[in-house]
Amino acid sequence: MKAFKRAAIAFGFALTSTVSHAADIEWPSFLWNDPGLAPALKELKGTYEKEHPQDHINNVLIPVSTFWDKQFADVSNGNPPDIGTFYDPDVRSYIEQGLLETLDDYLGAAGIDRSSFVPTASLGQKDGHIYAVPVVVNARALFYNEKLFREAGLQPPKDSATFLEAAKKLRQPAAQQFGYATASKPGNASLNYIEISPLIVGFGGGFFKEGRPSANSPETIAALKLYKQLFDENLIPRGVETGVYRDMFAHGKVGMYAAGSFIAGVVENADKDVYKDLRAVPLPFPGHQTVSVTVFLGIPKGAKNKDAAAAVLMRMLKDDFQLKIAQIGKAYPGRVNMLPATFFDQNPWFKAFESASLSARSYAPEGAEQYGPEIIKIVSEGVENMLFQGLSPEETANSLQQKLTTFIATKH
Amino acid sequence: MNSEIQRSGTQAAALNMEVEQRRRWFGYQKREALVPYAFLLPSFLALAVVFFYPMIHAIVISFYSNNIGSAAHFIGLQNYREVIASDWFPTVMRTSLFWTVGNVIFVCGFSLAIALMLDRKFPGRGLVRALFFLPWAVPYVAAGIVWGWMYDYEFGVLNYLINAIGLASNKVNFLTACPSAFYSVGALSIWKLVPFGTVMYLAGLQTIPSEYYEAAKIDGAGPIQAFRHVTLPGLRGVTVMLTLLIAIWSFGWSFTAIFLLTEGGPAGCTETIVVRSYLEAFKFFHVGTASAIGAIVLLLSLTFSAAYLALVYRKGSQR
Incomplete structure (x- = not known):
């Protein structure tokens, strides 16, 4: 038949x-x-x-x-x-x-x-x-602007320490130049989740693994710590729409951006000179993993x-x-x-x-993909509490773990 | 005999004429009576299609499971029970309440102050009035984008001005901290609604007879006493109407400004019940839950509306 x-x-x-x-x-x-x-x-x-x-x-x-x-x-x-x-x-x-x-x-x-x-x-x-x-x-890798790196005497980042060093050195407030860019505006839960996923997964972390919450794993906490440090020290543009900081990257105002290869097309259309200096390396974080x-x-x-x-x-x-x-x-x-x-x-x-x-x-919560939008909303709120309400990464991770555990229990 | 026949024929003709006249008269009356309904029909049909049908359909869906299409099944009041028992319901209700009360207080307060100012005679009054009414004419989306840029932490004009004047050494988190995000979004909503309140108060002020003020002056009342004892009582009806209208709009429509600026964030700080309804439907695909929330909003808004209609009716019957 x-x-x-x-x-x-x-x-x-x-x-x-x-x-x-x-x-x-x-x-x-x-x-x-x-x-x-x-x-x-x-x-x-x-x-x-x-x-x-x-x-x-x-x-x-x-x-x-x-x-x-x-x-x-x-x-x-x-x-x-x-x-x-x-x-x-x-x-x-x-x-x-x-x-x-x-x-x-x-x-x-x-x-x-x-x-x-x-x-x-x-x-x-x-x-x-x-x-x-x-x-x-659209698997994520770390794009960087080679010209900005050259001018700052930097090598492409190989690990979290060199990544953070580059983010600090590339930050020039007077020129409104930032070392890195990622989500830092509340609201759009899905997009924010996608944007921070390279950091979280790059460290080997994740909010769900094999259908179980894993928000307070050491890897996830380490990733959240770096994210909070980038935000607190204003090394990333704050409260700016994703489209805006992508444009900033495309015009040479951001040194590094973890994104899919599509961003090359965005840069090429926006500024041919920046496109010439566009380079990419795998995510330089200890987990040696990436997200797509x-x-x-x-x-x-x-x-x-x-x-x-x-x-x-x-x-x-x-x-x-x-x-x-x-x-x-x-x-x-x-x-x-x-x-x-x-x-x-x-x-x-x-x-x-x-x-x-x-x-x-995949950036979708592993093993609980069908509940993705709800999980993403819970995670985004937790992360917003960390960035905007002063919760520590550990408190955020533990609170998220508790909320996600409660949530998934209602679904089984 | 012939004359009798003639007479009865004349009588019959007169009777027929009377019947015909009466029929025409009743037909005319009927037609006359139907005319208002005929004029109302297009509006009613339009409302039925775009308002009543979706509303009734949403209420029906609220009794069904969150599955989509034919997989959805009747579950009675379960969606309502789950909404009311959820951990987010008290939070969004509290946010909605603060949002509504804040809007009512500030819209009425600012509108009254501006209306009192614009009621006076001064050169260029027409132009100033037009400028004050401008926010009402600005489309919400355009206003939201402009205000969003003004509030921007990195590049916003407000932070630039605050820094330039020296009001604060650090930048202000207009949209990226709680509760400042709530106040910032509320400011946009109030800015949009104040012109409407101003128009209502201006109209109200013009209905207070000037003799009242003259009598108050003769009795030795100063400007503050005149405001307290003449203006405020004279505007009581307008204030009650405005309060109810702003309450209905703010509670039931607390979406556009919030969605444009924060989408309910940061961390749920500006998430009202209407925003939650949107999230349930379009982000989590929980159509039944979203419809139940919508029905709850409808019920609460109807309470305000009933109060408004009762007031209008009472005012009408007093005339």
Whole structure:
């Protein structure tokens, strides 16, 4: 029966290349103006529409500030888009709630080996079924501005001590220059959590491990101590939006920034001179681990053009387009071993991201991904108490451990 | 015989005419009576689609589990029990209460002071009045972005001015500490609402007959006594109305300013019940819980509204 279904889908795919089915594929997303990924996705749209002249991809740009609310409202009200966009914890929530279609048969028909995906792709899978596929993995490495380092007589940081030394030396209040930048504005829990994750995971810490709270592990406390020191000594810009300090980094006002490779595209667009001085090294913290944010695409249940949407996703996953995503989007694509050696020769800084992408842990709370948004809210409040209310890192860690333990007990 | 027939024919014709006239008259009356409803119908339909239906639907959802779509099942009052028993409920209710009371006190106070000032005759009064009403016309989102930059710790103009004047040696954490974030966000809300209060008080001041002030002056009352014994009693109705309206708006709509500036932070310092409802729905995907919170907000707002309507009705019946 399964083989028959797969054959039917394969036949359907074959038909799409010869016979028109005139689908108007709804793909609203914030990715359509993502500085790194948008050009690659627009190329995908062009390629797909050329290969399927009767189909049209309706690439509606939704600002990221409202995107998640709108997508959730559309899906929960039975008016879903044909292609949905998700981050790690969100994709898990959608899958757990049974809101996404399985892509198994489409992947089988397109001949895409499920073992070829990056490790974090497992978040888009449940009980052996694939519900969402990764577009890019934004593993975190430490970007730095070589010019600022040279002027300050600094070497790229190799450990926490040299990292802190660089953060202090690069701080120049008169020039409004900072050594490092990370979340320091209250409110946006999800984004703040993503931003501080490289520090926490870099130390080998984490707020959840194997489904259990681990907020007061020595590694997590050590990471929180460094974070608090950076904040208290004003070595990071305080109370500034993420977009603003990213711009500051792109204009040479911040010396170091732990981010995904997408930031290279942001810097290149903002300031070509700073881009020339852009370098990246693995996170210089004692845990020798890193964290990633994976962008997933999936087909919500009730999508009107399911087959055509799947055809777009399968086109994206083809080898040639995986390379294009890396070339145009400056990001590691969803499938491994897709980048030739020449690509690394042309983009030497990308090497740090290849190893990071293949070993990175997802930023979603490990083993409790489906409760990600609630856990992230609890953690963010705890961290805000530490930064803005004067709680010590130890008090913060213990309080978080208690709250997370209570929370997870209600879910079991 | 013929004349009898003729007479009865004439009578029948007269009767028919009367019936026809009466029918036309009643038809006309009916049509007349329906006209207001016909005018109201488009507004009612629009309200039904964008207001009543979502409201009723949300109340229905509040009795269902947090699953989405067909997986949701009826759970009675469980969402309400969980909301009321949660550890965050007393905190967000307290924050909402402080937010509402603070807004009411400061909006009424500032509005009255500004209205008293603008009620006097002075050159350029029209221009000054227009300037004071300007915040009401500024879109909330634009105002939120501007105020956010003004409050910015690193680059904000307020910290720059405080430093330049020498008011404080350290920068002020306008949005990054508690309770200063609460006051900072509250200031934006008050700034937006004061023009409305000012208009109401100005209108109220113009209804107080000048003879009252003249009589008070003859009786030896000074400006403060005149304010206390003539102005304040004269504005009592406006004050009660304004208090109720600001309370309804502040409690039920305590979202925009907060969401734009702090999203409920730092560490829940500015998280009102409405912000919590948003977080439950769109961040945690708990649609049932969010709807239950919405229903609680509705119930509490209806209490204020009932008081407001009772007041309006009482005022109307006194005229």
